[in-house]
Amino acid sequence: MEFRHLAGFVAVAEELHFGRAAARLHIAQPPLSQQIRQLEHELGVQLFERNTRSVRLTSAGQAMLDPARQVLADLDVATRAAQAGGRGEIGRVSIGFAGASSHETLPRLTRAVRARHPGIELVLRGQTYSGEALNKVAEGELDLGFVRLPVRRDGVAVRLVEHEHLVAALPAEHRVADRNEINLPDLADEPFVTFPGTRGSAVRDALVHACVTAGFHPRIVQEAPDSYTILALVGAGVGVTLTVSSVQHIRTEGMVYRPLAGPTQPMSLALAWRRDNPSAALRCVLAVSEEAMPTPE
Structure with a gap:
């Protein structure tokens, strides 16, 4: 049994007309009729009573209709989930931050991600200081970390999000x-x-x-x-x-x-991530971050 057989069965069952069902599926009527015959042969039951004037479901066809619809609905959900995952719209992204210093920036990011990509789960790891966050990002334990500039670490990309002092x-x-x-x-x-x-x-x-x-x-x-x-x-x-x-x-x-009097040491806040991190969800979060936390001049 193939999914196209179930799709053909549901279309005929709902239209009760082979011509309309075939048009709905964008196929010719003879292949659709053949699919129904193959399905009935495999199941060993007759699904439709048909003659030159009408088509109607048998008791076996009526019993099969709702489960067949559910199978096709589940297939659609699985397909859309896979496609969304491929686009990064479903997944998990871990973020390390220090706490009070992310009081304004982190909520802007989390609100924007939830609004744009509700299928992405953000795992927030507090009390992760800058040096610790950088190490965990570099080692693959975190996807994203709030760090202080300058950052000199091979394989780690950073983007400035806030100037501080x-x-x-x-x-x-x-x-x-x-x-x-x-x-x-x-x-x-x-x-x-x-x-x-x-x-x-x-x-x-x-x-x-x-x-x-x-x-x-x-x-x-x-x-x-x-x-x-x-x-x-x-x-x-x-x-x-x-x-x-x-x-x-x-x-x-x-x-x-x-x-403090006189010139003070800058304490610029940045996001850090591994350049080779393959996560599509991370790419989505980074794209959202550029809007929620644009790089200051």
Whole structure:
């Protein structure tokens, strides 16, 4: 039995006319009649009672009609699923991100993907710092990662999505909190709180680099896994920190943000993916990302 036999049977059953059924299937009537005879021979039952004036279903044909329709419907679903998968409209894409710094960019991307390609499942992996995200993308553990520029990794492509810079976060009662901008050397003797040093945090690396450039090594007294906890510790008076401008949406009692004086190190946010990743779904997500998160000038 072939699918074309079932399609021919359903067409004749619904039209109750071989000529109209053949026209509907875009074939000549004799091949359609032959298909029906072959199907009846294979099943060992008569599906239609026909004469020169009329065609009607037998009891066997009536019993077969709904299951045959279901088989053809399932075939159509399978065909459309395969075609959608080939276009990347069905699949799974894993994304690593750090958390608060993706507060605005990540929701724009996820909303746009769900609207454009509802068959693509986004698997979101939080607390994946820039260095860790880059390594996992390069090793094939993640399809897409939010990373900090510059990126120098063979086989990894990146696209800039947001410009950021470092700002200071201080306890509200800190001795320099009332200044319009902070000179980093004024924080040389302060305790610092920041991200762990073992998971590739680009923000921690930038903090250390900025302090060393200002002439001192930061005294890190406590580490925390995310910006929310770090800023809560700052508000509690545990220490000060340097963080990225994109987290200033976090409002913590007892803490203030202040810009840094002089030129600051850029903290550009980018998307990273393996150039040889074969995922069609990833290509769809990347295309959507160019609209949801266009590269800034």
